[in-house]
Amino acid sequence: MAENFRFTGLYTQNGVTSGLMKNKLEAYKCCANDVINFKLVREEKDLENEDTTFRPDMTHQLFGDQESIFGYRDLSLDVFYTAGTLITYLKIKYMDKVTPQKFEGICADDVEKPIAKMMPPGYLTNIDEFVNALSKEDTFRPPGEMLHSYKTENKKDNKVKWFEVYKASIEDTPDFRKYHERLQTFILFFIDAASYIDVDDDRWTFYLLFEKYRINGGFRYAAVGYMTVYNYYAYPEKIRPRISQVLILPPFQKQGHGAQLLQTFYNETYTRPEVLDITVEDPSENFQRLRDFVDTRNCMALPSFHPDHLLNGFSEEMATEARNKLKLSKRQARRCYEILRLKFVDVNNEEQFRAYRLDVKRRLNLPFHKNGRDFKKLENILHPEELSATMPNMTTEQRHLFLEKQFQELLEIYQHIVKRLDDSNEP
Incomplete structure (x- = not known):
């Protein structure tokens, strides 16, 4: 050949x-x-x-x-x-x-x-x-139950657009199976390593986002994006929803719709006592940033995350309140704490920023685990022969270098989230 x-x-x-x-x-x-x-x-x-x-x-x-x-x-x-x-x-x-x-x-x-x-x-x-x-689009109505509606306004032309979020399932929503077959075709082009899910498993729930627009004196709907959630069983009588696929179609990206879709799912989940916490299946970098923004914005409203408490370090009170009120795992609550502490740290104050850096590095310095992601990061700073060694066997100099690299990567991500929080009109 x-x-x-x-x-x-x-x-x-x-x-x-x-x-x-x-x-x-x-x-x-x-x-x-x-x-x-x-x-x-x-x-x-x-x-x-x-x-x-x-x-x-x-x-x-x-x-x-x-x-x-x-x-x-x-x-x-x-x-x-x-x-x-x-x-x-x-x-x-x-x-x-x-x-x-x-x-x-x-x-x-x-x-x-x-x-x-x-x-x-x-x-x-x-x-x-x-x-x-x-010509038959006039008769289409989104499948499922409407959970939330919101509007956006273009400041340049004052044009207002309306959007609606729906919840659906194969079992409870007539004809949704056929609609989902068409909707899921996008994921192969926009989500890496995506695959079609087994919709016959009744543990799947779907959250759908549509634009509602006027045309010819009436109104129609246009698909904007969707999210799939799998409800895992958690002993003894709880469930642990895991977000699997999230897609906002390109014409609607970078307009805040992902945050609206995720927050709608959160709001619907908060009221369910059977939910232990919310997890995410192998999130992409873009989705992790979206999740960080929404979760951190929500944590800002919790008393334990008040700026007066942030400089004292991450506490069990923060973890407990985030789990009980926001269904966040301790790991994600800690991440939100680190982002919020950075938001309120004076980076020009050498002592404050040094305390912040050491606090994050102490968390990063917890016992290393041998996994693919760790080795992928190590490839950039270690020679090939050193990769065969387990992370706990790294020299002190190697570990310091690795931790500093991890911290700088996190800092860049966190700064992006902080900027979005500062630019957001929401509290």
């Missing part, structure tokens, strides 16, 4: 790879991330509006680690969804295609197959059928 290409047959009579053929075929190779065009279509004119187009963050789960597609020149894959019902339309366009007849037995990749595999049956390939489906 020739390097970087999924084809064979590039040989001259002397058995040497034909450079001319290889160069010619380079024009038929592209990055999948650059040729897939998503749209959430509200009305027919959106079909030609490039401003409504967004592209995937990743495609390796469909097209391999290289995220490449071979066999087409000027390839374009249009994946359009009706904004509310998420009826899907797929169109594959290209100027030219590699065929065995024209290219010495070489075949192009089947680009439709991986996309069709991740979509539920019934996606459309006829644009007229898609436009017809779009």
Whole structure:
């Protein structure tokens, strides 16, 4: 197989790879991330509006680690969804295609197959059928029970938008199974290592976010994002909800919707006495920052987290109040404490900041555990032969270096959260 290409047959009579053929075929190779065009279509004119187009963050789960597609020149894959019902339309366009007849037995990749595999049956390939489906958006209503509504206002044009959060489940929400099949298709393009969940397990709960907008004298709904939560059993009669997947679609990102969705889930969970605490399944860096912001903002309202108490260090009172009122684990409560203490520390006061740094490092210096994340961090500061040693066997100098690096990484993250708290209009 020739390097970087999924084809064979590039040989001259002397058995040497034909450079001319290889160069010619380079024009038929592209990055999948650059040729897939998503749209959430509200009305027919959106079909030609490039401003409504967004592209995937990743495609390796469909097209391999290289995220490449071979066999087409000027390839374009249009994946359009009706904004509310998420009826899907797929169109594959290209100027030219590699065929065995024209290219010495070489075949192009089947680009439709991986996309069709991740979509539920019934996606459309006829644009007229898609436009017809779009005309039926007036009848769509979000599935489940509405938990919360809120509005946003653009200060530049004073334009107000309305949003609603719903709670749904496969068991209790009619027709939600089919809707979820369409909704979950986004995760393969925007959540790394994502996979479809077993919706037949009744422990799954879904939180859905929609924009409610006016059109032609009435109103419609557009999907904004969603969150999945799995309710684990906790002995003897408690449950421990674990947040699994959280996605805000690109047209709505960086507008505060993730915080609204997460806070709505929290508010609904706080009132349930059977909930022990809330956990998160392998959070991404972006979600961890979102969680830190929402949790820390909530902790600011707790008496034990008052600024007067922060300089005295993390206390059992903080851990207990955060668990009882906010369903936070002790580990997350401690993280919120460290962020809030940084918020109220005078970083220009050498003594105050030194006390803060030592307080965080004391926590980081607790007995190390041998796990993948620790070793990943160590790779940046230790020689390969040193990685075979367990962390407790590190020299004092190595440990100090490691702890300082950890502290600086945390400090950068915490400063980002503090800035967002300072910029937020909420208490």
